[in-house]
Amino acid sequence: MHRDPLLAEIERLGPWFHSIDLGGGLRTKTASISGEPPDHPAGTWQTIRRFVPEDLSGLSVLDVGCNAGFYAVEAKRRSAARVVGVDVQRLHIRQALFVRRVLGLDIELHRRSVYNLSTRALGHFDITLALGLIYHCKHLVLALENLWQVTKGTLILETALYPPGKEPRPFEHKIGGHRRTLHSFGYLENPIDVQEAPFNWFLPSRQGLVALLRSVGFEDVEVVATQGERAVLVCRKSPMYRDSSTLGRLAAALTPVEVETRCSPRQPLRFTISAENTGAVTWLARGEGPGERGAVHLGAHLLAADETEIHWDYGRGALPGDVAPGAVVEISIELEAPAEPGRYRVEFDMVDEQLAWFEDLGSPLLEWEIQVEPGERGAPSSRAARVAPTVALRES
Numbered sequence: 224m225h226r227d228p229l230l231a232e233i234e235r236l237g238p239w240f241h242s243i244d245l246g247g248g249l250r251t252k253t254a255s256i257s258g259e260p261p262d263h264p265a266g267t268w269q270t271i272r273r274f275v276p277e278d279l280s281g282l283s284v285l286d287v288g289c290n291a292g293f294y295a296v297e298a299k300r301r302s303a304a305r306v307v308g309v310d311v312q313r314l315h316i317r318q319a320l321f322v323r324r325v326l327g328l329d330i331e332l333h334r335r336s337v338y339n340l341s342t343r344a345l346g347h348f349d350i351t352l353a354l355g356l357i358y359h360c361k362h363l364v365l366a367l368e369n370l371w372q373v374t375k376g377t378l379i380l381e382t383a384l385y386p387p388g389k390e391p392r393p394f395e396h397k398i399g400g401h402r403r404t405l406h407s408f409g410y411l412e413n414p415i416d417v418q419e420a421p422f423n424w425f426l427p428s429r430q431g432l433v434a435l436l437r438s439v440g441f442e443d444v445e446v447v448a449t450q451g452e453r454a455v456l457v458c459r460k461s462p463m464y465r466d467s468s469t470l471g472r473l474a475a476a477l478t479p480v481e482v483e484t485r486c487s488p489r490q491p492l493r494f495t496i497s498a499e500n501t502g503a504v505t506w507l508a509r510g511e512g513p514g515e516r517g518a519v520h521l522g523a524h525l526l527a528a529d530e531t532e533i534h535w536d537y538g539r540g541a542l543p544g545d546v547a548p549g550a551v552v553e554i555s556i557e558l559e560a561p562a563e564p565g566r567y568r569v570e571f572d573m574v575d576e577q578l579a580w581f582e583d584l585g586s587p588l589l590e591w592e593i594q595v596e597p598g599e600r601g602a603p604s605s606r607a608a609r610v611a612p613t614v615a616l617r618e619s
């Protein structure tokens with residue numbers, strides 16, 4: 224490619240935060256834009272590179288908040304089999320697309336927020352990078368949960384911290400009848416009209432961040448480097464997942480597959496629901512004892528249109544087998560239409576038998592309206608309508 228058109232494109236796509244070597248003596252930038260060194264992130268890379276294998280052959284790497292793609296390029300240069308960069312800002316994805324084109328590298332790029340990461344959309348990654356990202360996250364816990372979900376092996380996280388030496392020390396405090404450790408997370412007061420992506424929200428204390436990363440599911444969290452007010456953490460997922468026999472981070476995303484909308488009184492109803500295990504523990508298909516304690520089922524509640532609860536334990540659907548975190552399964556559930564005509568709501572929720580409904584742990588319900596028409600009681604079921612394509616079971 225000729226130099227002048229490249230220079231013009233670099234100029235058009237600015238300002239650049241990443242200084243990337245495009246070959247032939249060309250770089251994406253030569254001066255600082257917001258106080259960072261002009262060759263940023265070359266300095267940070269000297270730290271990060273120590274925790275990234277020299278040879279990434281056969282491995283997949285996801286860079287969240289990839290900016291113009293410096294780290295994605297480095298991962299590809301280390302022969303990673305699959306490299307995906309995501310960033311919420313269009314400007315940065317445009318820059319990364321340009322860099323990819325000039326360097327001729329096979330990197331997938333998506334404009335996508337950390338809040339919309341999912342294994343369903345992107346798959347699982349051996350290594351996830353979240354560098355200079357989390358202090359931009361208004362929804363910090365959701366961001367960390369999503370990073371956990373898409374990571375198969377290791378998350379490398381780089382961040383600014385609560386100014387060391389100024390943060391209150393963690394202490395034990397009784398709250399809700401339990402003694403808990405309280406950590407400090409600094410909230411950066413923002414003007415009311417701030418936009419999210421370029422702004423800063425929370426600066427976690429070092430110990431608070433380690434505790435939070437453990438609680439979202441990373442078994443092994445280590446602060447591997449600190450420099451001034453910044454730190455690098457390496458967070459590993461153990462291949463030995465916990466399961467639903469004890470309460471852990473249970474979460475599900477439910478979508479309708481086959482549903483009923485109109486029926487007659489007492490008509491048999493059959494629903495098929497797609498359930499993604501978005502939590503940190505394997506759902507067991509079978510539990511202990513007559514109550515199946517620890518087994519996960521699809522459950523349903525029946526409510527009248529005015530919210531009156533009619534039947535809390537309206538039905539159960541069994542898993543086709545154990546479901547690992549990240550996997551998606553279809554579950555069928557047989558119900559019986561109410562005896563009286565009217566409008567009703569069926570709420571679907573997963574349940575860890577004798578331990579918890581997933582809704583109580585923070586997962587959204589799947590709500591579905593049915594209309595019971597006056598008519599012959601127990602008339603045979605009409606065919607259920609298929610509302611969404613079947614989702615293939617994904618290996619975790």
Ligand SMILES: C[S@@+](CC[C@H](N)C(=O)[O-])C[C@H]1O[C@@H](n2cnc3c(N)ncnc32)[C@H](O)[C@@H]1O
Pocket residue numbers: 264287288289290291309310311312315335336337338353354355356359360419420421
């Ligand atoms: C400080 S820069 C760090 C860039 C790069 N990771 C690095 O370490 O040099 C933060 C990046 O995160 C991106 N970002 C901010 N909020 C995000 C979000 N919710 N989801 C994905 N990316 C986000 C910004 O657009 C920006 O590119």
